[in-house]
Amino acid sequence: MSARRAIYEALMADQPLGPLDAAVLVDQHHAEVLREARAKGVEATHADHAAAARQARARSGGWLHVTTYKSAHTARCICSQVRSGCLTSYQPAGDFDARVSVEEDGARLYVRYVGRGQ
Template sequence: MSARRAIYEALVEGRRLSELDAVELVDQHHDEVLREARAATKKPTLADHAAAADKLRKSPGRWRLVTTYKSTASARNVCRQVRTGELASYSPAGTFEAKFSPTGSGARMYVRFVGGAA
């Protein structure tokens, strides 16, 4: 049984988990806990804006999720760079529209192509 499942079952049954129980679960499921901890601390992958812009040019007017940022400030800044054409992949200015949607852990960035023929 996984550590996550054991915790879930304890909560469903209304049992409280003591610190000792939690330590025992970590000891029993060390590899799984370590794998999840490493996954949570991985550096985010960088968005391939050139590939995204190429796909968007092939479907004008359609909003697409391009990437997710860890903060709304980052998403807001990149959206501005897309709209103004500061990011070379999205030039010239006004060719693409961009918006972001806050999430619990950052923000998703959506872009659509609005200029000229593909």
């Protein structure tokens, strides 16, 4: 049995992993298995962007905290999608501004309605 398979089965059986197991995950299987480990141990962040957009429109110009992401990279990607209108809740493009604030508990996404889209 491969090391990856053994570690994966330990994760699925809710068996604790030691530091050596974590090193094997990083060295041999990098992102794919780390995603599996994170999915098993960390609840995903879910944001209701439709509700956030409605609230931001109601408080035009004021910053609204949408959610806190565990990954700053994810928060920055969503931030860009808000500004460009790629997320349908924040259309048309340019109607919303967004920013990310990296804190100890994660990366906080803030949006505000500016209403200058086309």
